[in-house]
Amino acid sequence: MKRSIRKFCGVIILAGVIASCGGSENSPATEAPGTDAPATDAPATDAPATEGVLNVPADFPTIQGAVDAAVEGDLILIAPGTYTEAVQVTTNNIIIRGLDRNTVILDGNFELDNGIRVVGANGVALENMTAMNYTKNGFFWTGVTGYRGDYLTAWRNGDYGVYVFDSVGGVIDNSYGGGSPDAGVYIGECFPCDSLIRNFVAEHNGLGYSGTNAGGNLVITGSIFRNNRAGIVPNSGSYELCYPQRKTTIIGNWVYSNNQADSPAIDVAILAMGNGILSAGGVQNIIERNRVWDHNKTGIGLVPFLEDDPNDEMPEKSAWDMTCAESKKLTPVQPGGGILWDSQDNTVRNNVLEDNRRADIAVGSAGTDLWTLGNCFEGNTYTTSAPTNLEALSPCGTPLTADGDWVTGDLQVITWLVDAETAPPSVDWKIATLPDMPVFDSMPDAATAPGVAASATPPVVDLDAITVPDKIS
Amino acid sequence: MARRIRAFFFVGLLSFVAACTNDDDDAGGHDHSNMPVDAAAVMGQPDRPIAGPQGGVGQFVVECPFSHALSDDPIVYPGDEDASHLHTFFGNVAADADSQLQDLLEQPTTCEQQLDTASYWAPALLDEGELITPEKSVAYYRAGLGLDPTTVVAFPAGLMMIAGDHMATTPQPVSVVAWSCGAGGLREELPPVCPPTRGLRLDVTFPDCWDGKNIDVAGHRKHMYYSSDGKCPSSHPVPVPQLIFAVTYPVTGDASQLQLASGSLLTGHADFINAWDQEKLQQEVELCIHRNVVCGVTSGRSSG
Numbered sequence: 001m002k003r004s005i006r007k008f009c010g011v012i013i014l015a016g017v018i019a020s021c022g023g024s025e026n027s028p029a030t031e032a033p034g035t036d037a038p039a040t041d042a043p044a045t046d047a048p049a050t051e052g053v054l055n056v057p058a059d060f061p062t063i064q065g066a067v068d069a070a071v072e073g074d075l076i077l078i079a080p081g082t083y084t085e086a087v088q089v090t091t092n093n094i095i096i097r098g099l100d101r102n103t104v105i106l107d108g109n110f111e112l113d114n115g116i117r118v119v120g121a122n123g124v125a126l127e128n129m130t131a132m133n134y135t136k137n138g139f140f141w142t143g144v145t146g147y148r149g150d151y152l153t154a155w156r157n158g159d160y161g162v163y164v165f166d167s168v169g170g171v172i173d174n175s176y177g178g179g180s181p182d183a184g185v186y187i188g189e190c191f192p193c194d195s196l197i198r199n200f201v202a203e204h205n206g207l208g209y210s211g212t213n214a215g216g217n218l219v220i221t222g223s224i225f226r227n228n229r230a231g232i233v234p235n236s237g238s239y240e241l242c243y244p245q246r247k248t249t250i251i252g253n254w255v256y257s258n259n260q261a262d263s264p265a266i267d268v269a270i271l272a273m274g275n276g277i278l279s280a281g282g283v284q285n286i287i288e289r290n291r292v293w294d295h296n297k298t299g300i301g302l303v304p305f306l307e308d309d310p311n312d313e314m315p316e317k318s319a320w321d322m323t324c325a326e327s328k329k330l331t332p333v334q335p336g337g338g339i340l341w342d343s344q345d346n347t348v349r350n351n352v353l354e355d356n357r358r359a360d361i362a363v364g365s366a367g368t369d370l371w372t373l374g375n376c377f378e379g380n381t382y383t384t385s386a387p388t389n390l391e392a393l394s395p396c397g398t399p400l401t402a403d404g405d406w407v408t409g410d411l412q413v414i415t416w417l418v419d420a421e422t423a424p425p426s427v428d429w430k431i432a433t434l435p436d437m438p439v440f441d442s443m444p445d446a447a448t449a450p451g452v453a454a455s456a457t458p459p460v461v462d463l464d465a466i467t468v469p470d471k472i473s
Numbered sequence: 474m475a476r477r478i479r480a481f482f483f484v485g486l487l488s489f490v491a492a493c494t495n496d497d498d499d500a501g502g503h504d505h506s507n508m509p510v511d512a513a514a515v516m517g518q519p520d521r522p523i524a525g526p527q528g529g530v531g532q533f534v535v536e537c538p539f540s541h542a543l544s545d546d547p548i549v550y551p552g553d554e555d556a557s558h559l560h561t562f563f564g565n566v567a568a569d570a571d572s573q574l575q576d577l578l579e580q581p582t583t584c585e586q587q588l589d590t591a592s593y594w595a596p597a598l599l600d601e602g603e604l605i606t607p608e609k610s611v612a613y614y615r616a617g618l619g620l621d622p623t624t625v626v627a628f629p630a631g632l633m634m635i636a637g638d639h640m641a642t643t644p645q646p647v648s649v650v651a652w653s654c655g656a657g658g659l660r661e662e663l664p665p666v667c668p669p670t671r672g673l674r675l676d677v678t679f680p681d682c683w684d685g686k687n688i689d690v691a692g693h694r695k696h697m698y699y700s701s702d703g704k705c706p707s708s709h710p711v712p713v714p715q716l717i718f719a720v721t722y723p724v725t726g727d728a729s730q731l732q733l734a735s736g737s738l739l740t741g742h743a744d745f746i747n748a749w750d751q752e753k754l755q756q757e758v759e760l761c762i763h764r765n766v767v768c769g770v771t772s773g774r775s776s777g
Binding site for chain 2: 088090111112113117119120135136142143158159165166182189238239240241242267306307308309310311312328332334338417
């Protein structure tokens with residue numbers, strides 16, 4: 001009952017100031033397709049008025065209107081149509097769901113910034129819809145505890161497809177990011193992140209996955225990273241907080257053909273081009289049981305990230321377990337010059353690699369003795385490595401030593417800076433050629449499944465049960 | 474957006490030497506007789522430079538590519554075309570000497586945030602008198618150092634502000650005007666030698682305390698003040714967002730022989746007219762500054 005009353009109020013307000021409603025958000029035109037404003041008489045809709053369900057456009061002509069009216073626990077259901085809106089969400093624990101993933105389309109028209117931006121609202125779930133042509137991100141959570149993205153398609157957006165920043169406890173599941181100059185999917189500035197990326201497809205982006213300073217119970221699994229400039233690229237850097245990047249588990253993914261010359265690309269993506277899984281200054285990551293093939297540079301590479309003008313010094317190894325929240329309280333110390341984030345203490349094990357033209361597996365540095373970095377390689381199926389005898393030199397479980405030939409076949413990673421100068425330049429994300437948008441499976445029972453707010457505890461994945469995925473094309 | 478980065482790469486790597494061959498000393502010729510000489514005495518200055526990693530403080534960020542260059546100054550010489558030194562404008566595409574708030578609100582912007590129709594401008598950076606076209610600007614809006622972010626209110630519509638001293642002959646405080654390389658934490662009185670991957674940047678920090686009455690005053694300064702010790706003075710009791718305006722140039726290597734159109738490289742300054750969609754501006758203040766959430770990408774990552 002309480003619900004009906006509130007909804008009734010919402011309708012009255014809408015009917016009264018419908019014009020100003022349109023102007024109250026940051027979309028220039030928010031006409032919902034195929035509908036007029038709801039009639040003034042009460043919560044009449046063509047869907048049954050279910051407790052806690054707000055229908056767009058039947059009850060509210062815009063998604064933003066429904067979001068503004070929603071209270072915690074409400075489910076917003078969006079009917080097929082194109083919505084030219086940039087939706088802001090600041091209410092905890094609401095669920096925004098499209099009735100059909102492929103035909104519920106939020107379109108930024110190359111003008112609006114984010115499809116849906118969740119700002120500091122915990123437990124918000126976004127489900128079963130498409131966001132395209134936004135100048136920033138398709139779907140964006142920032143400053144939240146608990147988030148869920150499920151059956152989302154982010155297509156041709158100006159920064160990231162799915163972007164999770166300074167947020168913990170969540171899952172991005174069954175989703176897609178294509179055509180962004182930065183990453184198709186990103187989780188960054190969190191430790192522990194307590195987050196899961198599963199069954200994601202990232203293609204034709206600058207980077208498939210990026211995760212600056214992310215880690216700690218962060219798992220990327222069962223996902224496809226293909227035809228990006230570079231595939232999976234976690235990195236460290238003091239330009240954002242909670243460095244270094246650490247303790248991410250990348251397991252059971254398909255990573256292939258990330259040499260895409262005609263995609264949009266930020267400069268880091270151009271630098272990383274031609275690599276499958278590339279740790280750029282990451283530490284203590286586990287890269288295991290992935291299938292990685294067809295790259296111009298490395299299949300799995302562990303390389304340094306050079307930060308020319310850092311905001312802080314690198315934390316000592318003893319501080320690597322400090323939580324993000326704690327480390328934010330520290331005062332940065334301005335270093336005198338650039339710093340080099342080496343990839344250290346990573347484990348690369350039981351991956352299957354082929355046709356990675358510079359090397360299937362590799363570790364490189366810009367002067368640091370490779371053996372001191374403590375990265376181990378074991379049980380991989382591969383043909384080439386840099387240095388040449390990498391697995392023999394770098395067993396897991398025993399301290400590495402200077403013994404052996406660490407020089408022959410060295411990656412010479414510093415030459416990548418030169419390669420970047422002549423690499424194919426970025427293509428404007430607004431006009432880059434993309435493959436036809438795939439038709440994706442929608443969320444089952446989208447119309448009837450109950451709305452469940454996002455848990456701050458991601459689904460538990462049985463890592464032991466994951467095997468190297470079969471090759472696909 | 475990324476295209477410009479590429480251009481910057483090439484310019485940086487291949488031709489920055491060309492920017493270093495000038496022996497000119499001072500462009501001179503400015504005629505701002507009505508401007509204060511000692512800005513700090515009039516407006517105070519921040520306790521320390523604001524720089525650092527994204528993520529620590531709630532803020533919203535707007536990237537605005539270069540729009541146009543004109544020898545106009547809508548604040549200092551309103552209605553008076555070609556009265557000023559050369560300025561590079563960002564944001565509103567129509568800003569010129571005749572700009573009134575209502576005109577600006579109806580015009581397009583170069584900003585990626587389309588509802589930011591404000592105008593931002595800075596003196597042109599010159600190489601032997603030739604304009605160096607900037608790549609873009611980034612406007613960071615956050616609470617001043619130590620201020621309670623929930624007390625910050627949006628700028629009033631039409632507010633005009635100037636930060637920095639166009640007549641400076643000695644270094645200005647780097648907390649107000651500084652040079653850096655890209656979005657890193659360096660803050661220098663004169664341009665540092667920037668590496669190929671990070672172009673030269675001018676960082677200007679605007680005052681964050683308003684007198685609560687005037688959107689402009691004679692001399693264009695006294696209605697604004699810098700907070701100190703986490704507080705606004707009683708003369709300027711209203712905290713507004715601290716605007717840090719950064720202009721990125723396609724310049725790497727030695728920049729010591731360049732000039733600003735206002736004079737030497739010490740004369741950095743910037744101007745702002747609030748012609749944002751006021752409702753959107755208020756929304757961003759509430760969503761991002763009040764809630765202490767980072768609402769956008771800063772360009773430490775060079776995404777644009």
